[in-house]
Amino acid sequence: MEQPATRSKVSSGLLSRAAAVLAVLAAPLLDRATWPVQVPPSPPPTFIVEPGFQRFAIPDCVPRRGDEASREVCRAITQVLRADLQFENLFKFVPQSLMSAIPTMDPEAPNFTDWKGVGASVLVVTRAQVTGGEATVEVRVHSVDTGQAMLAKRYSGRTDNPRIFAHQASDDIMTLTQYRGVARSKIAFVSDRDAVPGRKTKEIYIVDYDGYNPRRVTVNRSLNILPNWSPDGRSLAYVSYRRGNPDIFLAAIYEGRSTDLTGDKGGAAFAPSISPDGKRIAFASSRAGNMDIWVAGVDGSNPRRLTSTGSLDTAPTWSPTGQEIAFTSDRSGTPQIYVMDTEGLNVRRLTTVGNWNDAPSWNPSKQFSEIAYTARLEGGGFDIAVVDIATRQVRQLTQGRGSCEYPSWAPSGRHLTFACGRGSKWQIAVADRLGQTITMLPAGPGKNEQPDWGP
Amino acid sequence: MFRRLNVAGLVLVLAASLAAGCGGKKRPPAVATGAGAESGRTLPSEVPQPVETGPDVRAVDTEGARGEDFTMSDPETGEGGPLEDVRFEYDSAALTDQARSTLEKHALWLQNHRDAKVLVEGHCDERGTVEYNLALGEKRARAARDYLASLGVASDRLRSVSYGKERPLDSGSNESAWARNRRAHFAVSR
Numbered sequence: 292m293e294q295p296a297t298r299s300k301v302s303s304g305l306l307s308r309a310a311a312v313l314a315v316l317a318a319p320l321l322d323r324a325t326w327p328v329q330v331p332p333s334p335p336p337t338f339i340v341e342p343g344f345q346r347f348a349i350p351d352c353v354p355r356r357g358d359e360a361s362r363e364v365c366r367a368i369t370q371v372l373r374a375d376l377q378f379e380n381l382f383k384f385v386p387q388s389l390m391s392a393i394p395t396m397d398p399e400a401p402n403f404t405d406w407k408g409v410g411a412s413v414l415v416v417t418r419a420q421v422t423g424g425e426a427t428v429e430v431r432v433h434s435v436d437t438g439q440a441m442l443a444k445r446y447s448g449r450t451d452n453p454r455i456f457a458h459q460a461s462d463d464i465m466t467l468t469q470y471r472g473v474a475r476s477k478i479a480f481v482s483d484r485d486a487v488p489g490r491k492t493k494e495i496y497i498v499d500y501d502g503y504n505p506r507r508v509t510v511n512r513s514l515n516i517l518p519n520w521s522p523d524g525r526s527l528a529y530v531s532y533r534r535g536n537p538d539i540f541l542a543a544i545y546e547g548r549s550t551d552l553t554g555d556k557g558g559a560a561f562a563p564s565i566s567p568d569g570k571r572i573a574f575a576s577s578r579a580g581n582m583d584i585w586v587a588g589v590d591g592s593n594p595r596r597l598t599s600t601g602s603l604d605t606a607p608t609w610s611p612t613g614q615e616i617a618f619t620s621d622r623s624g625t626p627q628i629y630v631m632d633t634e635g636l637n638v639r640r641l642t643t644v645g646n647w648n649d650a651p652s653w654n655p656s657k658q659f660s661e662i663a664y665t666a667r668l669e670g671g672g673f674d675i676a677v678v679d680i681a682t683r684q685v686r687q688l689t690q691g692r693g694s695c696e697y698p699s700w701a702p703s704g705r706h707l708t709f710a711c712g713r714g715s716k717w718q719i720a721v722a723d724r725l726g727q728t729i730t731m732l733p734a735g736p737g738k739n740e741q742p743d744w745g746p
Numbered sequence: 747m748f749r750r751l752n753v754a755g756l757v758l759v760l761a762a763s764l765a766a767g768c769g770g771k772k773r774p775p776a777v778a779t780g781a782g783a784e785s786g787r788t789l790p791s792e793v794p795q796p797v798e799t800g801p802d803v804r805a806v807d808t809e810g811a812r813g814e815d816f817t818m819s820d821p822e823t824g825e826g827g828p829l830e831d832v833r834f835e836y837d838s839a840a841l842t843d844q845a846r847s848t849l850e851k852h853a854l855w856l857q858n859h860r861d862a863k864v865l866v867e868g869h870c871d872e873r874g875t876v877e878y879n880l881a882l883g884e885k886r887a888r889a890a891r892d893y894l895a896s897l898g899v900a901s902d903r904l905r906s907v908s909y910g911k912e913r914p915l916d917s918g919s920n921e922s923a924w925a926r927n928r929r930a931h932f933a934v935s936r
Contacts (some may be wrong), residue, residue, distance in 0.1 A: 412886040419936060490823050514912055517876060535865070536907055538881065559884050559908050562877045575877065582881040603885070607879040626878055651877040665875050673873070676887040714872070725773055741876060 303649065340382075340441075348385040348411035348435075349373050351426075355400050355420035361452065364419045364426045367453040368460075372417065372430075374459035374501065375474040380705070380723045386413045398431075406435045411439075415464070425464060428456040432464055441467055446633040471703040472638055476500045478699075478708055478744050479508070479518035479527055480719055484737030487512050495529050495543070500701070500721070500744070502732030511656055519563045519656045520745030521589070527745075528552070528563035528572060539563045540572055543588070552591035553578075562606050565589060566613045567655065568733065571633075573597075573607035573616055584618050586633060597635030608653045608662070617651040617662055628664055629680070642666075642678060644685055650697055656704025657722065663688075663698035663707055675709050677724070688726030695720065708732075710740040824865060824933030829855065831915075831929040832890055837874070839885035841893055845930075849890060852932065853897035864899075866891040866906040866935040869913060871924035872933035876910060883908030 349372060352365035376382060389409040396402060398416050406414050414433040419426060425447055444463055446456045460476035465472030479497045485507065486492045495518045498505040509515040514532040521528070527542045537559045542549040553560035565572050566589075573586045579596060582603045587594040598604040602622035609616055610630075616736035617630045625646040631638040642648040649665035654661045665729040666676040668687065673694040678685050689695040693713040700707045708721045711731070717740045722729040732739075748762075819827030832845040842850070856862055868887030869880035887906035895901050902907045916923035 488935050514909070516912060532909075533905075549918065559880065561880050575881065577881075582884060603878070603881040605881045606875070619875075621878075626874075647874065649878050667874075671873075673875075694873075715917040 300503060316355075339701035340464075343381065345412050346383040346385055346410050347376060347413045347415060348390060348406055349376065349415045349417075350393070351395070352417040354417055355418055355427075356422075358421065359583075360421035360424075361419055362454075362652055363726075364421055364428065364450060364453040365417070368417050368428055368457045369420055371454045372415065372461055374394065375457060375472075376415075376464065378501070378706075379461075379465060379470070379473065380728070381470065382413075383506050384545055385409050401433065401438075403433070403435050403438045411435050413467065417460070417587060419456075424450060425451060426450045426456065428453075428460070430460040430463070432467070452504060454499070458499070460596075467480055470705065473500055473701050473703055473706060476736075476744065477520075477524070478721075478732075478742050479520060479529075480710075480717065480739055481516050481518065481741040482735070482737040482739045483738075485487065486737075495542075496734075497520075497527075498719075498732070498734050501588065502719070502734045505735050508542060509549075517561055517563065517741055518743050520743055521565050522567055522569045522746065524746030526565075527743075530561040530563065531587070537561045539572070539591075539593075541572075550590070552587070552589075554591065556594075560585075561599050564616075566609050567611060569615055571613075573609065575605040575607065575618075576630060584616065584635070586616075597631065597633070598638075599635075606650050608651045610653050611655050612659045617653055619649045619651065628662065630680075641680065641683070642685075643683065647673075648676075652698045652700055652707070654700050654704045654724070655702055656700075658704045659704050663700065663709075665698065665709075666694045675722075675726070686725070688722060689720075689729065692720075692729075697741050699743045700724075706744075708742040708744045710742055712738075712740075759912060765828060770821055783792065783901065808849070818862075818896060819933040821935065824931070827932060827934040828859075829864070829932035829934060831926075831931050833925060834886055834928040834930070836871070836924070836928065837882070839868075839889050841889055845890070849893045849905040850897060853894055853899055856894070856899045861936045863903045863935050864905070865935070866894070866904060867913075867925055867931040867933060868908040868910075869915070869929050870911045872911050872914060872919065873924065874911070876912070880908050880910035880912075883910045884931065886928075886930050890932075 302483040312644050339671040340387045343391040356359040372423045393405045398418050403415060405600045406491050414435050417429045420430045427447045429445045431440050433440055446459055461474035462472030464744045477497045478500055479495060481493050482496055483493050485494055485696055492512050493516060494516050495508040495515050496505050498506055501534055511533045516530050518527045518529045525545055530537050531540050531542055539553045540549050541552050556578040560574055560576040562575040563572055571586055572589050575582055576585050581601055582605060583596050584604045584607050585594050585596050600622050602620050604620045605620055606619040607616045612679045615630055615632055619630055620625050621628050626649045627640055628642045628648050629638055629640050629653045645666050645668060648664055650665040652663045660680045661677050663675060663677045665673050667673050673696050674690060675688040675698050695709050696708050698709040705724055706721060708719060710717050711720050712718055715738050717738045719734045719739050719742045720729055721732060819825060832848050866887045868883030871884050886909055891906040892905050894904055914927045916926045
């Protein structure tokens with residue numbers, strides 16, 4: 292798996308080196324990426340796409356062969372790549388009606404004058420073919436002005452989920468910006484879709500960021516809740532009642548192993564949150580009598596209690612630096628969000644508006660110093676709000692969707708997920724960080740809740 | 747013939763007293779239910795009165811006090827059971843007067859059913875976050891558990907767990923559903 296931190300460092304570092312990089316522009320790149328094994332994110336991108344100004348043209352993928360399998364893969368690539376790049380919320384797009392006016396082009400030699408004519412500044416050409424059960428997909432990204440290829444990639448892999456080629460291509464195209472793409476990221480969530488009849492069991496699932504490709508993680512037919520991704524995307528911390536008591540487990544999801552982190556310490560342990568460096572885990576536990584915030588090694592070693600006020604302290608979330616923890620406490624009489632350092636010191640209250648502010652999620656991008664949380668506003672329902680840490684200004688993201696709860700940021704910090712509903716009808720939603728577009732995910736049957744957006 | 751019957755009767759009585767077993771004598775007579783209790787109750791009429799009875803015979807000739815065949819909670823789900831739920835106010839883990847009097851009845855019942863163990867489950871209504879309700883449910887379960895302990899129920903017979911808002915009794919979204927869901931439930935097992 293790719294390391295998110297590495298990748299964003301690479302691209303932001305490049306911003307300052309843009310001039311030096313211009314020299315490389317002359318040589319179009321064609322590197323072969325074979326899924327699922329990924330090529331390291333090098334050579335570095337050769338062009339920085341400025342968000343907001345670029346108008347992308349993404350014409351239909353051209354099958355290299357006329358067979359149905361190749362056409363099928365191509366249809367998926369076109370549809371998913373457009374959706375992925377639109378979701379990034381950074382670019383404008385040439386409408387399909389205008390693109391269809393352009394004569395069929397030779398993918399090897401697009402007529403850039405045509406594309407300039409419809410206002411495109413970036414042209415994404417895709418081709419695909421299926422041979423012997425394996426799909427090969429080529430993606431070229433051209434600057435319409437210069438005609439030069441900013442990026443050229445060839446992907447190959449199984450044909451059973453062609454969406455993954457488009458997701459990978461979208462994330463690769465995003466390396467041309469200073470932002471990290473979201474298309475390969477996944478969301479973990481809780482569902483009762485496989486509940487044992489007569490028992491209110493819940494299991495943990497993961498799904499692609501767009502709601503497709505759901506997969507079940509836990510199979511213990513108990514109550515499993517509150518999933519939390521490790522930063523490398525290979526593990527999920529979660530709470531399971533498999534021993535009758537809420538305890539925290541860590542599942543290596545690609546190996547199918549699960550480790551007990553909190554052991555038989557008595558009391559409840561829940562709300563796990565793994566630190567940005569993946570080495571520590573914060574959680575809430577009543578093992579010392581009161582509900583407090585604890586921090587341990589990610590293997591459960593050396594648990595330390597950080598709060599001890601006698602109030603209910605829950606829902607820890609790490610700052611992007613890993614040096615602070617935000618959490619919920621009712622020490623003032625109502626649940627409010629507080630921030631402290633990882634020694635449990637320098638505690639300060641962050642939310643002041645409203646009488647119930649809970650379930651904080653710290654934006655993992657250092658670019659945005661803000662915390663999303665669940666707020667009860669006028670009218671009694673719950674909604675998602677975001678507080679700016681410096682100014683304490685609050686913006687409300689949701690309204691009139693029943694209750695919306697449990698926000699969790701995408702690794703890029705530019706989007707977030709949460710669950711909306713009431714009673715037994717809950718679904719996962721995704722939104723941009725300003726809440727301008729809120730989409731309910733087709734995450735499948737059942738009551739779907741407690742989403743956690745992972746790498 | 748008479749003598750033989752008498753012996754058989756004595757054996758029956760002895761067997762019944764043995765079956766009553768440990769602790770049976772210390773217990774106040776409990777409400778007898780189930781098959782064992784019924785056979786115990788019919789014993790006296792089947793025992794012909796001997797000509798000379800001693801106090802020891804009378805001593806074993808007590809009510810069949812094996813009344814432990816109580817209804818238990820579903821072992822899988824913990825639902826149902828002999829002890830009614832205790833309800834809470836919104837966003838509160840404080841025991842109301844009503845809750846206390848219910849718990850006092852439960853304590854009495856537990857004194858009469860010494861085999862019974864209780865898992866006190868704290869539950870919440872759907873309003874509020876998952877995490878907060880887990881903490882609140884824990885507080886509710888502990889409040890009910892601690893009150894039972896203060897009434898003399900041995901702490902090794904009591905455990906508590908919070909389910910927060912994860913296992914509502916009523917999946918509705920209205921005041922009456924919420925009121926039913928803000929509860930301590932008592933999963934009884936042996």
